[in-house]
Amino acid sequence: MTADEHESGAAQQRQAELRAIRDRKGDVRIVPDVEGRYRALGPASRDPFANWLTPVEEHYVLHRHDTPAIDADSWTVSLRGDVDDAELGVEDLRSEYPTVAVPHTMECAGNCRAFFEPKASNVDWEVDGASTAFWTGVPLQSVLDAHGAASADGTWLTAIGGDTATDGDVFARSIPMAKARADCILAFGMNGQPLPEEHGFPVRLLVPGWYGVNSVKWLDELRVMDKMVCGPEWDERRDGEDYYTQWQQRNYRIVPEGEEPSPNESISEFDTWEQLVGDEVAHPYTYDVNVKSVIGYPDEGAEVTPRRDGTVEVLGVAWAGDDEVTTVEVSADGGETWSGARFMEPHFPNAWRLFRFCWEPAPGTYELLSRATDDRGRTQPASIGDPEDGFDALDDDEYPWNQGGYAANAYEPLGVSVTVEKSE
Numbered sequence: 001m002t003a004d005e006h007e008s009g010a011a012q013q014r015q016a017e018l019r020a021i022r023d024r025k026g027d028v029r030i031v032p033d034v035e036g037r038y039r040a041l042g043p044a045s046r047d048p049f050a051n052w053l054t055p056v057e058e059h060y061v062l063h064r065h066d067t068p069a070i071d072a073d074s075w076t077v078s079l080r081g082d083v084d085d086a087e088l089g090v091e092d093l094r095s096e097y098p099t100v101a102v103p104h105t106m107e108c109a110g111n112c113r114a115f116f117e118p119k120a121s122n123v124d125w126e127v128d129g130a131s132t133a134f135w136t137g138v139p140l141q142s143v144l145d146a147h148g149a150a151s152a153d154g155t156w157l158t159a160i161g162g163d164t165a166t167d168g169d170v171f172a173r174s175i176p177m178a179k180a181r182a183d184c185i186l187a188f189g190m191n192g193q194p195l196p197e198e199h200g201f202p203v204r205l206l207v208p209g210w211y212g213v214n215s216v217k218w219l220d221e222l223r224v225m226d227k228m229v230c231g232p233e234w235d236e237r238r239d240g241e242d243y244y245t246q247w248q249q250r251n252y253r254i255v256p257e258g259e260e261p262s263p264n265e266s267i268s269e270f271d272t273w274e275q276l277v278g279d280e281v282a283h284p285y286t287y288d289v290n291v292k293s294v295i296g297y298p299d300e301g302a303e304v305t306p307r308r309d310g311t312v313e314v315l316g317v318a319w320a321g322d323d324e325v326t327t328v329e330v331s332a333d334g335g336e337t338w339s340g341a342r343f344m345e346p347h348f349p350n351a352w353r354l355f356r357f358c359w360e361p362a363p364g365t366y367e368l369l370s371r372a373t374d375d376r377g378r379t380q381p382a383s384i385g386d387p388e389d390g391f392d393a394l395d396d397d398e399y400p401w402n403q404g405g406y407a408a409n410a411y412e413p414l415g416v417s418v419t420v421e422k423s424e
């Protein structure tokens, strides 16, 4: 087989998988991927952003390699490193540990990449790479404790996916042990249903409030370490086969134009925004999600007729990772003036909040924007900056352009244009 034939076989397989997922899910679109590598699907409309819970069918999907065919009866998660070695069967996990359900707004760190100018590479997400589900599984802390895992400050947990690496790049992510023990779960259910194969069947890591990349699907191994995956023993193709640092040290880093991401063995700041504004990490890792909001109703380009009392209800969601959104404002004049929206309770940690704004427009065409602020006083910036400004863009209320198009939370590109008709 020539390299080209191999390439086209892989491309066909990817297309077939994308179509199969779309057929199972229903109301989703295949999201364009400029390099033709990922499997990316998102909701076909803004409807999920006008509702708190995202149906499994509309939950976005993203992964890099083929979905592995896994026999759940024989599948095990291996525990390795500074912990008692073990092979955890999926049924054993279910029966030996307590079951919990946790809400989580999962957002791909590349969400909203389509608004970068010039274009950043890979999947061209608009607002569609974010969804909220209730995840069922077992607390990771109880599994780690039962096997004597190290937990001193500076301990890391590396999760390795069971998807077959396409170019030798095994899907592995490292998170600090403190987060692993605080609220992570080994998940086997989603909104009360068994985990679908494209979401990580039979078991995935779930890291509440942090970018989706950390929630490793088809979990194969958990390794307790004194550093992240970093260094030659992880960086080189072990046995001439695979390497583990691609998704931790190279991709999913916020890197300005013209720079290479510098690897780190350890860091102590896990809030993505704090890494951006602080000095510890030159090229931030995408961990805790930045504050953001999206209007779900009216949808982009909608024509609406006010109710008898002259009002139009604007609905949307706002989230801030493992921080809490405290304020959402809405503007109907492109950001000149802002009014406060109200939250619709209940509020769950690590999940978005549904907001409502009662709007009284005259007939005409409007640009509706939303802007959220978190409990640490951080507000979404207005726009995405230029490559030459680097992280200095923040000083001008602009989110820094970066090579991978990661973690952008600027509000202007996410607005909707709405035409208001005369009320009856």
Ligand SMILES: Nc1nc2c(c(=O)[nH]1)N[C@H]1C(S)=C(S)[C@@H](COP(=O)(O)O)O[C@H]1N2
Pocket (backbone or CB within 6 Å): 059, 060, 061, 062, 063, 064, 065, 106, 107, 108, 109, 160, 161, 162, 163, 171, 198, 199, 200, 211, 212, 213, 214, 215, 216, 217, 218
């Ligand atoms: N094993 C494995 N896990 C993975 C990925 C992957 O490619 N392989 N993609 C990650 C990324 S980048 C995201 S955003 C989430 C998406 O999860 P979902 O498809 O269930 O929405 O899965 C993460 N877990």
Ligand SMILES: [Mo]
Pocket (backbone or CB within 6 Å): 062, 107, 108, 109, 110, 212, 213
């Ligand atoms: Mo992602």
